[in-house]
Amino acid sequence: MPTGSLVHRASPKIKIISLFLLTFSIFLIKDSYLYFYFLAASVFILKIAGLKTSYLLKGLKPLIFVFVLTFFLNIMFSEGDKILWEWGLVKITEEGLIYSFKFFMKVTLLVIYATLLTLTTSPVELSDGMEDCLKPLKYVKFPVHEFSLMMTIALRFIPTLVMEIDKIKKAQEARGANFSEGNLMGRVKNFIPILIPLFITSFKRADELAVAMESRCYMGGEGRSRYRRKKDGFSDYVMLIMVLSVIFPALVNFFNSLNK
Numbered sequence: 001m002p003t004g005s006l007v008h009r010a011s012p013k014i015k016i017i018s019l020f021l022l023t024f025s026i027f028l029i030k031d032s033y034l035y036f037y038f039l040a041a042s043v044f045i046l047k048i049a050g051l052k053t054s055y056l057l058k059g060l061k062p063l064i065f066v067f068v069l070t071f072f073l074n075i076m077f078s079e080g081d082k083i084l085w086e087w088g089l090v091k092i093t094e095e096g097l098i099y100s101f102k103f104f105m106k107v108t109l110l111v112i113y114a115t116l117l118t119l120t121t122s123p124v125e126l127s128d129g130m131e132d133c134l135k136p137l138k139y140v141k142f143p144v145h146e147f148s149l150m151m152t153i154a155l156r157f158i159p160t161l162v163m164e165i166d167k168i169k170k171a172q173e174a175r176g177a178n179f180s181e182g183n184l185m186g187r188v189k190n191f192i193p194i195l196i197p198l199f200i201t202s203f204k205r206a207d208e209l210a211v212a213m214e215s216r217c218y219m220g221g222e223g224r225s226r227y228r229r230k231k232d233g234f235s236d237y238v239m240l241i242m243v244l245s246v247i248f249p250a251l252v253n254f255f256n257s258l259n260k
Contacts, residue, residue, distance in 0.1 A: 007049040007120045009235040012129025015117055018243040022113050025247035026106055028254040032098070035105035041246045042112045049120050056115055060108070071104045118155075127152035153209070161202065168197050 007015075022038075029035060046056060121129070131148040138144050172193050 005050045006235050010239040011236045012121050012125040013132040014236045016129045019117050025250040030257040071100050123152050123155040168194050
């Protein structure tokens with residue numbers, strides 16, 4: 001979602017490094033209050049980027065069921081000494097509640113920050129940023145350009161696949177298919193008529209893309225240059241300072257916990 005904000009103008013390489021640092025620091029958190037600090041920081045970055053909260057919530061919506069399911073599974077099957085409720089093999093402990101909350105917050109924060117990256121960076125910029133970050137691997141003969149291109153194609157295929165699913169689903173519903181009724185296994189079986197045409201369409205599009213790349217004489221990353229090159233500027237330094245100020249309390253908290 002381009003808004004021309006400071007976050008959008010920052011180098012994709014800096015944004016990818018920032019995501020890595022934030023992910024690393026989230027896993028170092030020991031005290032629960034810091035999760036809310038990271039959550040507030042994500043809202044702050046969202047406002048600086050000039051994006052609406054609804055865009056972020058759309059990214060979380062498909063994962064709500066997974067979040068809730070893992071939260072309750074962790075509560076019911078995590079071990080602990082202080083039992084709050086027990087029924088047969090299922091035990092809810094105080095330690096289980098704390099662990100479930102921390103796990104839930106970690107996953108939620110990771111998804112939020114990853115969504116912020118995709119909302120403020122185009123697929124092409126992500127590919128370029130990834131290539132810049134992985135440049136040192138060229139010395140060990142790792143195909144950095146090809147890997148980055150593969151990731152870009154995968155990202156660009158996601159909206160196409162979503163549109164194809166919607167198109168196939170509507171076509172099947174026009175033939176009398178019902179995807180909203182029945183038990184869980186029944187619904188899974190109902191989706192088979194969607195999956196088979198989707199696989200066929202995906203392979204067809206992949207073949208068309210391969211032919212298009214060959215017709216343009218694509219021979220890999222050797223000797224290729226970029227149309228636009230981003231240089232590190234003011235936005236990048238501000239971005240790094242913001243991220244370091246976010247992760248600093250988590251690092252202090254982690255090292256303090258080691259000394260206890």
